[in-house]
Amino acid sequence: MAKKKRTQLSSEGKTELAKTIAEQSQRFVKTYANIEIRLSKMFRWLSTWLEKLLFNQKHGKIVALLLAILMYFSLGTDSNSLFENMKSAETLGDFEVNAIVSNQAYEVTGLAETVKVRIIGDISDIKSVKQQNRFRVVANLTDLTEGTHEIKYTTEGAPSRVEVVLEPSNGVVTIKKKSIRSFTLGYDYVNRFHMDPIYDLGIPELEQGEVHVRASKDTLDSIAYVKALIDVDEDYTSDFTTQANIVAYDDQGNKMNVDIIPDKMEAKVKVTKPSKDVKLSIIPNGVIPNNKAIESYTLSHNKISVYAKQSILDGIDELPIVIPASTLTTDKKIPMPIVPPNGVTKLGEKVVEISIKLADAKEKEIKDVPVEIVNGKEGFDFAFSGSSSNTVAVTVKGAEKVIDRLKKNDLHVYVDVSKIDKEGSYEQPLIVEGNDKLANYSVKDATITVTATKRK
DSSP states (O other), X not given: OOOOOOOOOOHHHHHHHHHHHHHHHHHHHHHHHXXXXXXXXXHHHHHHHHHHHHSOXXXXXXXXXXXXXXXXXXXXXXXXXXXXXXXXXXXXXXXXXXXXXXXXXXXXXXXOSEEEEEXXXXXXXXXXXXXXXXXXXXXXXXXXXXXXXXXXXXXXXXXXXXXXXXXXXXXXXXXXXXXXXXXXXEEEEESGGGSOTTOEEOOOEESOSEEEEEEOHHHHHTOOEEEEEEEOOTTOOSOEEEEEEEEEEOTTSOBOOOEEESSEEEEEEOEEOOEEEEEEEEEEESOOTTTEEEEEEEESOSEEEEEEOHHHHTTOSXXXXXXXXXXXXXXXXXXXXXXXXXXXXXXXXXXXXXXXXXXXEEEEEEEEEEEEEEOOOTTEEEEEOTTOOSEEEEEEEEEHHHHHTOOGGGEEEEEEOTTOOSSEEEEEEOEEEESOTTSEEEESSOEEEEEEXXXX
């Protein structure tokens, strides 16, 4: 087959063809530019419309609703499982452990007082547990016998849909059978400080003198005493009747968790206001400078009221006030505190003003003062040795007016043999005292020999 020959264009033809191609290219560029402009205008209009629709308060709620409906139908049934899987966890705090066991028959030790509770579940279920009062932590011991057991803490009152985590979740307890023992009942006044100290509380009259305590044998053996605790009120100024709580203690004074029958008891209490007017005196302590002595003194209160139990008042005849002698360089007035003796609850006055007059110190000797032997132990006889006399001369020093009125009967010289408990001869110090505390008393020979013999 013969080949087809290519047609050769002349130069004029080529030029004409180039012009045609150029014209077609220009028309395509213009058409594309027009399309681009129209699309740009359409997108700008659409953008403006969407902006007005989405960000306008009037249309925003409608758009949100449409989107929600669209999402619901797009998710379908999967949305339900999404919300069902949304769970929460919360710590409810510490809960008391309730033992399910016969408290009258058994004593349980080792049980945790509280456990920490954490709950996992729907927010509504957690809220329900927090609001209702039926939720509690329990230790069910009903199937256990005497002995030591490992137990698991459980809960009651929580919906089955929630998961409850306990910390600790288990424990070790010891179960013992209880028995009953009688104890003598003592008493204590509680909050005694509420009452004015001028009042005294007598021995209470209780309904009965003993109580029954129920606990395991080991616990009963560790009870040291049982007391009725009588609460005192500041308004009690006369006899009163009240209910006292009965409490058992160990030997360390710790309260014990036991069953006491009865655990409360009526107590009748007598309230008194014992007091006594007691005279005041002064005792110089130390040496008065410049060879001076107290000649006389006056007190702003010669007597004051002293409040205490009657047994203590019976032993108080005088309240001495100690004066620092080294500060007495001239006649003066000084205020001094009145120190209450042991057992005194209140004094009518706390401070007394003392006016002191000084004079030159003089000396005087009082002869033939008898010496007494005191505090000898039972089963021994005591006597002065052959060379020792049973009388001594006492030197008295003080203001002239003071020592002139002192007589032999105002002096007491004695030997304290309370520390001698074997036969033999012992040199003992002489102790000299006088009725007037404004004078000083001494003897030339400060010791004396005493012989102890065992009584046959």
